[in-house]
């Protein structure tokens with residue numbers, strides 16, 4: 052059926068136009084146009100890019116007012132109805148504009164690719180003959196071009212090919228275009244396919260008993276017709292990947308497709324190789340380190356059914372498959388699965404939604420499930436399979452926790468405790484390798500007593516207070532509780548209570564001082580900005596051209612270093628004292644992951660964790676590799692303080708270059724929200740406004756407001772109406788407000 056009208060969402064992310072507009076489809080486009088095409092449309096007195104989100108045969112409005120679509124700017128549909136539904140869900144759930152959500156689900160390469168021009172005649176052949184006869188004989192070259200085109204009708208003639216064929220220039224062809232006799236069509240150019248390294252092919256391994264059980268369960272769930280989610284909890288090195296591979300096999304046998312999501316930093320050639328090795332050219336790779344062109348080509352291979360498995364980062368969840376059977380999310384607890392720009396989606400939840408739309412299955416794999424995920428298992432919402440042992444019963448490495456307060460008492464003020472320094476010397480002497488780990492770079496905002504480990508916390512919110520240097524005060528960024536920075540420790544009266552911060556560079560210098568013979572590699576955001584530098588450092592370390600690899604969480608996962616027999620954590624306190632109710636959870640996850648990096652080879656490994664807070668449960672239980680016990684304790688705290696998963700949060704960040712204006716707008720918005728809660732008798736709390744822990748970032752001043760409720764819909768509506776009232780009654784100027792539904796980091 053050929054439709055006459057299209058609904059189009061225009062690329063202008065402002066609330067007033069965030070809805071589909073109706074356009075007429077020119078006759079010549081009616082055969083071709085589908086949902087998901089990118090188009091140019093007249094809008095006001097200009098033309099805008101838009102996306103087709105609906106097609107109709109009839110409309111009720113007065114036909115005369117309807118404008119026509121100018122042209123198609125993509126040569127195929129960029130999303131189907133299912134992906135459109137997903138985008139609509141995202142826009143609604145994460146409170147972003149529909150156009151922003153749509154641009155998030157389409158391939159980014161499309162928008163930037165260079166297109167080749169194809170020349171087509173504008174009229175039918177008989178009409179064309181008439182036109183030709185009317186032309187002046189002086190324009191003989193132009194006539195020649197037309198003649199040639201008429202004889203080669205329907206062919207895909209590029210401008211350059213055509214010019215060559217009749218021995219003329221593209222200028223001649225352009226003149227025909229200006230006379231309205233021909234038109235151009237733009238089509239994509241095939242780039243060199245993704246540089247194909249030949250991977251050794253692998254066969255399915257014989258599964259051990261636990262893997263077998265996990266796969267059986269997955270197969271059962273894949274066979275059923277409803278959507279399902281299964282948590283595959285497995286300690287590091289327990290063979291989760293082999294279970295993924297065999298589950299994918301099953302999906303491919305059924306003629307369906309599979310998506311595998313892996314955190315960007317773990318998407319190494321080694322990881323890719325495991326999937327390409329099993330499924331060969333059926334595997335597409337999709338992540339942000341590919342060029343736009345490469346990404347687009349991989350996207351096309353999926354769209355055209357040439358690739359049936361995609362291995363990629365977050366955005367691969369939008370893979371253009373039509374027969375999706377399985378989505379796997381490896382390291383599902385990773386915070387990088389939360390998108391940091393609008394729409395700020397949680398990949399896990401988008402995957403669940405997409406599985407629902409396709410009656411597909413989701414497998415979440417990790418050694419340390421996100422608390423929300425494990426809670427859903429307990430509540431019976433997710434299925435569960437467990438791999439409790441490493442392959443071949445290799446032991447998990449022993450973990451030693453060093454109390455840095457004791458080191459200070461013993462007059463050791465170095466960054467390296469006695470036991471860690473001794474262990475490093477020992478490995479250097481044996482030519483074995485060492486990883487030194489500093490969790491998080493740069494950012495730390497807390498005040499800690501080096502004598503007794505005391506950290507000032509908010510009495511209401513159980514998060515550490517944030518140090519604001521300019522005001523010499525400590526503030527809670529949830530409830531705005533304030534305290535003066537103390538001169539002496541309230542717990543032990545020591546004067547060693549100070550702002551606490553260590554950077555990777557400082558650790559590198561200290562290590563060079565103490566271990567002058569060691570060859571040290573540093574890996575953090577500063578040393579890995581260049582393309583490929585991340586992999587270069589990894590390779591250098593793997594080739595054993597260095598003894599110590601020092602870095603941030605970038606080194607915590609995805610790599611198998613067989614010669615590493617010692618992992619040292621310089622200070623566990625940075626993540627532990629993050630001003631975030633998830634601080635303990637993130638600390639536990641990170642320490643468990645880091646510990647998983649050692650003892651993978653023949654020699655057993657050892658882990659040493661330094662901290663001023665050695666009795667903290669997250670550290671003690673990471674030492675015991677005891678997730679269950681950690682979960683039991685942590686979920687109790689969450690319940691007591693009514694944090695997620697027992698409640699829902701929305702974080703609003705108000706930011707701009709003008710400090711006074713940002714504060715003023717933040718306070719205005721806070722007042723509006725509070726008034727709304729009262730008037731509408733909403734079951735919601737409004738925290739703040741307060742300056743954000745990162746009170747200034749890239750020249751922007753930042754304030755925040757947190758909305759909390761047992762009922763997400765209530766705070767979503769509260770937020771929506773609050774922003775609308777603010778918008779209507781105030782000139783926001785350059786101040787912007789970012790909305791984060793289900794935030795996982797509130798900095």
Ligand SMILES: Nc1ncnc2c1ncn2[C@@H]1O[C@H](COP(=O)(O)OP(=O)(O)OP(=O)(O)O)[C@@H](O)[C@H]1O
Pocket residue numbers: 256257258259262285286287288289290291292293418442609647
């Ligand atoms: N059934 C099996 N028999 C023999 N070897 C296996 C089996 N399953 C997995 N392995 C091997 O064990 C090693 C660890 O497995 P894998 O990397 O899949 O574990 P993982 O749980 O994904 O680990 P991590 O979470 O640390 O990435 C790999 O080298 C893998 O090839």
Ligand SMILES: [Zn+2]
Pocket residue numbers: 500501502503504505540541542543544545
């Ligand atoms: Zn103290």
Ligand SMILES: [Zn+2]
Pocket residue numbers: 509510511512513527528529530531532
């Ligand atoms: Zn508080």
